[in-house]
Amino acid sequence: xxxxxxxxxxxxxxxxxxxxxxxxxxxxxxxxxxxxxxxxxxxxxxxxxxxxxxxxxxxxxxxxxxxxxxxxxxxxxxxxxxxxxxxxxxxxxxxxxxxxxxxxxxxxxxxxxxxxxxxxxxxxxxxxxxxxxxxxxxxxxxxxxxxxxxxxxxxxxxxxxxxxxxxxxxxxxxxxxxxxxxxxxxxxxxxxxxxxxxxxxxxxxxxxxxxxxxxxxxxxxxxxxxxxxxxxxxxxxxxxxxxxxxxxxxxxxxxxxxxxxxxxxxxxxxxxxxxxxxxxxxxxxxxxxxxxxxxxxxxxxxxxxxxxxxxxxxxxxxxxxxxxxxxxxxxxxxxxxxxxxxxxxxxxxxxxxxxxxxxxxxxxxxxxxxxxxxxxxxxxxxxxxxxxxxxxxxxxxxxxxxxxxxxxxxxxxxxxxxxxxxxxxxxxxxxxxxxxxxxxxxxxxxxxxxxxxxxxxxxxxxxxxxxxxxxxxxxxxxxxxxxxxxxxxxxxxxxx
Ligand SMILES: *Cc1c(COP(=O)(O)O)cnc(C)c1O
Numbered sequence: 001x002x003x004x005x006x007x008x009x010x011x012x013x014x015x016x017x018x019x020x021x022x023x024x025x026x027x028x029x030x031x032x033x034x035x036x037x038x039x040x041x042x043x044x045x046x047x048x049x050x051x052x053x054x055x056x057x058x059x060x061x062x063x064x065x066x067x068x069x070x071x072x073x074x075x076x077x078x079x080x081x082x083x084x085x086x087x088x089x090x091x092x093x094x095x096x097x098x099x100x101x102x103x104x105x106x107x108x109x110x111x112x113x114x115x116x117x118x119x120x121x122x123x124x125x126x127x128x129x130x131x132x133x134x135x136x137x138x139x140x141x142x143x144x145x146x147x148x149x150x151x152x153x154x155x156x157x158x159x160x161x162x163x164x165x166x167x168x169x170x171x172x173x174x175x176x177x178x179x180x181x182x183x184x185x186x187x188x189x190x191x192x193x194x195x196x197x198x199x200x201x202x203x204x205x206x207x208x209x210x211x212x213x214x215x216x217x218x219x220x221x222x223x224x225x226x227x228x229x230x231x232x233x234x235x236x237x238x239x240x241x242x243x244x245x246x247x248x249x250x251x252x253x254x255x256x257x258x259x260x261x262x263x264x265x266x267x268x269x270x271x272x273x274x275x276x277x278x279x280x281x282x283x284x285x286x287x288x289x290x291x292x293x294x295x296x297x298x299x300x301x302x303x304x305x306x307x308x309x310x311x312x313x314x315x316x317x318x319x320x321x322x323x324x325x326x327x328x329x330x331x332x333x334x335x336x337x338x339x340x341x342x343x344x345x346x347x348x349x350x351x352x353x354x355x356x357x358x359x360x361x362x363x364x365x366x367x368x369x370x371x372x373x374x375x376x377x378x379x380x381x382x383x384x385x386x387x388x389x390x391x392x393x394x395x396x397x398x399x400x401x402x403x404x405x406x407x408x409x410x411x412x413x414x415x416x417x418x419x420x421x422x423x424x425x426x427x428x429x430x431x432x433x434x435x436x437x438x439x440x441x442x443x444x445x446x447x448x449x450x451x452x453x454x455x456x457x458x459x460x461x462x463x464x465x466x467x468x469x470x471x472x473x474x475x476x477x478x479x480x481x482x483x484x485x486x487x488x489x490x491x492x493x494x495x496x
Contacts, residue, residue, distance in 0.1 A: 011109065022065045023105070029069045033077050040088035043439035044079045086463040087441035087471055092248065092276055094459040097308045097375070103365035104310050107358040114148070114356040115348035116335055124345050127360035133367075134301060135317050137281040139294025145321035147350040148314065148360050152275030153193035155300035155316040158327070158352055160184065160197045160240055162298060162318065163269035165326035167239035170267075180204045183231050186242040187211050187219040189250055191273060194242050216403045217250040219243060221258040228266050240269040245290055246277025246306075249446050249455065251386070251407030253277055256292025264295070272296040275314070277407060279306025282376035286383065289406055297323070303363050306379050306407075306459070313359045324350040381461040382408040389456060389468045398476055402448055408458040411448060414475055420483035425452040427479045434478040441471045 011019050053075045062068050082088060084095040112123040127148055135144035149155045168178055182203050186194050188210045198207045209231070212223035224241065231238050241263050243254040256272065263270040272293050274281075278301035280290045293299060296319065303313040318324060328349045330337045335346045348354055366375065386408040393401035393412045401412040413428045420427065429452050432445050444455040454475065456468070 019109070025065055025069060029072075029077070033073075034082070034084060037082045037085050039439040040083075040085035040442050041081045041436060041439045042079045043437040049075075049079055081442065084460065084462075086460055086467045088460065089456040089458060089463065089468075089471060090442040090444040092302075092305045092457050092459065094305060094308045095462070096310045097366055097370060097378075099365040099369035100309045100313075100362035102369075103362035106365075107361040110358075112358045114358055114360075115351070115354050116339075116346045117344050120347075120358065123358045123361070124347055126364050127347060127358070128345065130360045130363055130367075131315060131317060134281070134315060137372075138296075138299055138317060140317065140319050143320045143322075144317060145324055145350065146315050146317035147324070147347060148356070149316055149351075150312045150353070151304070151314045152191070152273065152300050152302040153196070154352065155275070155302075155314050156191065156193045156242075156271070156273055157197040157200060158316045159271045159298040159300060159318075160194070160201060160242075161352070162323045162326050163240035163271060164201050164203075166269055166323060167237055171237065178237065181236050182207060182239040183236045184208045184240050184242060185211050185224060185227050185231075185238055185268075187213050187217075187244065187247075187254065189213055189217045189219075189247040189252060190242055190244045191248055191275065194273075213252075217247060217252040219254040219259060221255055221262065224259060224262055228262060228268070232266075238266060238268040240271050242271045242273055243296075244277075245272050245274035245280075245293060246407050248276060249409060249411060250403055251276070251405030251409040252403065253289055253406045256290070256295070258292075260292050260295035269297045270295065271298045271300070273300045275300050275302035276305050278302060279376065279379035279407075282307070282372040283380050283383075284373055284376050285380055307363065307366070307375055308378060308459075309359075309362050309366065312357070313362055327352055378461050379408075382458045382463070385461075385463060385465065385468070386410055386456070386458045388465050389458065392465070392468065392472070396472070399472070402453070410456040410458070411446060411453050412455075413451070413453045414479040416479065416483050419487050423483060423486055426486070427482050428452045428454055430482040431475045431478040434482075435471075435474055438474075440474055443471065443475070 008015060008018065056071065056075060062071065083093040112120040114120050114123055114127060117124050131146040135146065149158060164182060167182060168175055171178055179202055184194060184198055184207055186208060195208050209227055211227050212220050214220050228238060241259060243256055243259045245253045245256065260270055274290070274293065277290065280286050298316060298318045301315050301317065303309040304311045335348055339346055340349065386405055389410045390401060390404050393399045393410065398414060399412050400415045401410065413424065414431060416424055416427055429445065432443055432454055436442050444457060446453055446455050
């Protein structure tokens with residue numbers, strides 16, 4: 001390719017027209033695909049798709065966007081998993097709101113980087129406004145601050161880094177002596193990023209202590225109290241209690257006021273992981289479920305879960321901005337200390353990342369076009385739908401359903417009767433796989449007390465009660481076929 005041709009692909013003042021045409025071609029392609037998606041997934045196997053992707057010669061460019069889009073149909077668009085389809089009921093993936101997609105297109109074209117003011121200007125101020133806005137929704141005071149991150153896992157890691165440093169600063173002993181004594185208390189229903197963070201933070205292998213839960217999978221304050229006492233007796237230092245406001249599996253919300261009370265008494269950092277439950281911050285009817293969150297030291301919010309934002313969009317918000325200093329480093333080439341003295345707002349002073357996307361713009365466009373109440377109403381819809389799904393399952397003798405979620409998950413399993421009963425685990429595993437392979441619907445799987453269960457995570461307001469009923473029939477049918485196979489000796493023989 002000659003140099004002038006290559007330059008024609010750069011987005012510059014000379015190529016604005018090409019940018020417009022190319023993007024329109026892409027938008028047309030995606031719009032057509034989204035409008036005509038009949039199933040959430042085609043059920044293609046990794047091997048078959050790998051052959052298509054592997055056959056592309058990356059050293060032979062097609063030159064033409066339309067040709068590349070045609071090829072993209074085969075390697076991606078045709079077989080992608082579509083979260084906007086009403087029978088995608090699996091993980092914490094939301095359909096996205098159009099204002100946020102508009103923000104995404106703008107932010108990647110302008111390509112601001114959020115590390116320093118001199119790479120973003122207005123982007124920095126917009127992100128700060130949104131952090132302040134979120135902090136106010138949480139109920140934090142004027143000392144609050146925070147930063148956007150890539151996701152809940154990173155927000156949790158960041159929070160626990162701050163908590164670790166605060167704990168280390170509070171005891172006048174060498175770090176090496178204190179580190180192995182640090183403990184994090186979290187319930188078993190908490191997110192695995194807490195364990196990963198503990199490892200990254202150099203804590204002991206057994207640093208994360210599991211606190212017992214009640215029948216609704218919420219942390220028991222009595223159990224928390226016992227673990228706090230036990231840690232103290234063993235000479236361990238509780239650097240953080242992680243409460244979850246919306247557990248990934250059960251949508252359960254730990255009793256925040258009682259936990260905050262104990263953290264205050266024990267002098268422990270309270271981190272509230274609201275990666276999933278943050279949608280309640282804008283719910284017109286359910287904000288009270290987060291009562292007590294304002295007493296946290298740090299909060300994780302994932303806008304890309306319950307604010308209907310495209311990946312990625314998350315934030316860590318802290319009650320007292322002083323804590324953010326633990327991630328502050330100055331570099332002559334980027335953010336020399338004198339800039340802070342001049343009060344030049346450099347977000348890198350608070351962030352674990354350096355070059356960073358202007359993800360905040362998506363939420364900004366969402367709030368400016370739709371508003372917070374509209375987002376909250378969408379989230380309320382899916383929470384209502386999950387309650388209806390739970391009722392439906394509770395009345396259906398073919399299924400067993402566990403704890404009623406405060407949010408939008410439903411954990412259940414098909415319960416075979418008679419001789420099939422011993423195969424309950426395998427039946428549910430099979431039903432999920434067969435359903436995904438058919439592409440008719442996608443549901444998730446998890447384990448409850450060692451047994452295999454299925455899970456709906458509802459985040460699409462377009463999913464109707466009827467959709468849910470249809471998916472349950474499909475689950476029952478796949479389960480029935482499997483039971484027939486394993487309990488009919490002839491058929492079992494043939495299957496082998
Ligand atoms: C999804 C989730 C996370 C992790 O967030 P990512 O954005 O996937 O990194 C953390 N905590 C909870 C409770 C979650 O549901």
